[in-house]
Amino acid sequence: MDGLMQPRPLTTAHILERAERLYAHKEVVTAGGERLTYAGVAANVRRLATALDTLEVPEGARVATFASNSRRHLELYLGVPATKRVLHSINIRLSAEHLEYIVGHAEDDVVFVDRGLLPRIWPSARRLPGVRYWVVLPDGTDTPLPDDARVLDYDSLVSGAEPFAGSFEEAFTLADENLASGLCYTSGTTGPPKGVLYSHRSTVLHCLGTLAAGLIGLCESDVVLPIVPMFHANAWGLPYGAMMAGASLVLPGASADPAHLLGLMAAERVTVAGAVPTVWTSLAPGLRDHDLSATRFLLGGGSAVPPALSETYRAAIGVPITHSWGMTEISPVGAIGGTRTQHRALAEDEQVSVRAAQGQPLPLVNVRIVDVETGRELPRDGEAVGELQVAGPWVAGGYFRVDAAASFTADGWLRTGDLATLGPDGYLRLVDRMKDLIKSGGEWISSVELEAAIASHPDVVEVAVIGRPDPRWMERPVAYVVQRPGGTATADELLAHITPMVAKWWLPDEFVFRTALPKTGTGKLAKSELREAQRIA
Structure with a gap:
């Protein structure tokens, strides 16, 4: 026997219209001092909706963003899926090769790009003929714009459009909640990057997961700062979760400067913030110089949070960094750490150990x-x-x-x-x-691809790349190289050779030259021996 409940689809349009109706007075603060209420954001989204129609972007088409954390990026987070298009957020740190592959594979119809980031992506434009428009998001920079009819200004496009007057949510009433809403690509650690295609249903349910009390527990009284980039795995669901809960949002722009971030946290009385351990490490020296008394929850993810780092925050501001675990494939949050009631009687060192775990899965x-x-x-x-x-x-x-x-x-x-x-x-x-991946600053590095790039140098006959622990980045790649007889390549030459081939953060911190590399009994490289040598050293 079926139940008799209304078959209303779960869609991101509900997140937008809930914020518009119930929390119109709440603000989105963007780096540089811009403040706009949720009512203002929603009004822009309504104009964006008809602007996308004017550009003849079909339903189901992929609309890419190449942008940092800003109010305009948030409007795209809301407006693209609410109009039954698919938001494709692209990692701005990708190499040109991966960038072109991803845009081509996704068949992006339009790309929205921060003006300051345009020089990174525009050289690829001629190799991406499928992109019909490049819409530039003002970001306070004065980067020259190409003289090209496909290049449009976001603010002019939106302000010149008539607002969509209906209900986005009602437009979905008869639609399938399994329609695609977002697309993120993995880092390409085991071959080409792979696209993870989120549905409206999955996004709404994940959003509700961020509201679960006792875990992240976003609520109306919160002020949420997603330091984690909005191009990185949905910014861990924080933008959608904040708007669903009615919390205010603070978006830091492109700068990761510690003084900038700490200043925002203090000035805006931020209660919840999320960032990779690399960022939390950079902020630690300035904790006691700022009033962070409003802070109640700090979320760490992307790689393991060192217990000493978490305890530094607990000692300085009374709030440890809480582990989270997830993947792009998990939207991305799968588990949240921290202590529970059963841990209250534990000794302090035992509680530290509990906080070092990745935690319990979300509902x-x-x-x-x-x-x-x-x-x-x-x-x-x-x-x-x-x-x-x-x-x-x-x-x-x-x-x-x-x-x-x-x-x-x-x-x-x-x-x-x-x-x-x-x-x-x-x-x-x-x-x-399980695989020889290196995680640096919250981003994956493929040892296989890095080895292939180094091995393409004519002097290199064997190479093995492993991760070395790093106090700032958690791990950094080190390359062990065997040269051909008579080879004279230096570390600087190898670095120059591979720089055009891989992302900047993939570049090894060190090249170690050897006459031979250790092998297993089957002739495979014995990376475990190299790691052990690193540990002893």
């Missing part, structure tokens, strides 16, 4: 660990180590236009590629990575 997210060889599910005893797998309504079930069956189990669980333990109370603790 509706299921996790398990399995034996890598047999696929047998392992016990949740905090001791058994297995491959972490995850399932849930905001977890990817496939990749956009890519056959990646090996990434999923026969019963539909996502293989994360991480090794982990699970405790009896569901606490997740990551142990290692």
Whole structure:
């Protein structure tokens, strides 16, 4: 017997119209001092909706953003999916090769780009003939604009459009909530980047997950600062979650300067902020110089938060950095750390250990660990180590236009590629990575691609890249190189050789030249021996 409830679709249009109706007075503050109410943001979104129609952007078309955290980017977060198009946020740190691949693979129809970022992407424009328009977002810079009819100004485009007068939500009443709403690509760590295509349903449910009390627990009284970029895995859901809850938003722009970020936190009385550990490390020296007494929750993700860093914040402002765990494929938040009531009686050092774990899964997210060889599910005893797998309504079930069956189990669980333990109370603790990935500043680096770039130098016959712990970036790549007999390449020459091939943050911190590299019994590179040598050194 079916229930008798209304089959109203879950769509991001509800997030927009809820904020417009209930929290019109709340503000979005953008770096530089601009302040606009949610009512003003919604009015711009309504004009953006008809502007997209004027540009003849079809429903279902991918609309790309190449932008930092700003009010205009937020309007695109809201307006593109509310009009049944697909928001494709692009990592501004990508190499030209990956950027062109992603835009081409997604078949982006229009690209919205910060004016200051235009020089990074415009050289690729001629190799992206499918992009019909390049819409420039004013960002306070005066970067010269190309003399090209395809280049449009965002503010002129929006202000010149008639506002959409109806209800975005009502327009979805008869629509399928499984329509695509957003698209993010992975970092291409095991081959070309793969697209994760979010639905309206998955996005709304993930948004509600950020409101869950006892976890992130976004609420109306919060002032939320997503330091994590809006191009990075939906900014961890913080923009949508803040608007759903009625919280105010502070968007820091492109600057990661510690004084700038700490100044925003103090001046705007920020209560919740999220950033990768690299950023939290850079802010730590200035904590006591600013009034951060409004802060109640600091979220860390992208890579493991060192316990010492978290405790530095707890000592300085009374709020530790709380671990989160997730992936682009998980929209991205899957688990939130921190202590619970059962930990209150623990000794302080034991509580520190609990806070160092990745935490418990959010409601509706299921996790398990399995034996890598047999696929047998392992016990949740905090001791058994297995491959972490995850399932849930905001977890990817496939990749956009890519056959990646090996990434999923026969019963539909996502293989994360991480090794982990699970405790009896569901606490997740990551142990290692199944593949030789390097995570630096919250971004993945593919050792395989980096090795291939280095190996393309004519003097190089063998190369192995591993991650070395780094106090600021968590990990940085180190390349071990064997040259051909008579080879004379220097570290500077190798660096210059690969600079055009990979993203800037992929460049190794060090090249170590050897006459031979350690091998396993089957002739494979023994990276474990190199890591052990790094540890001893």
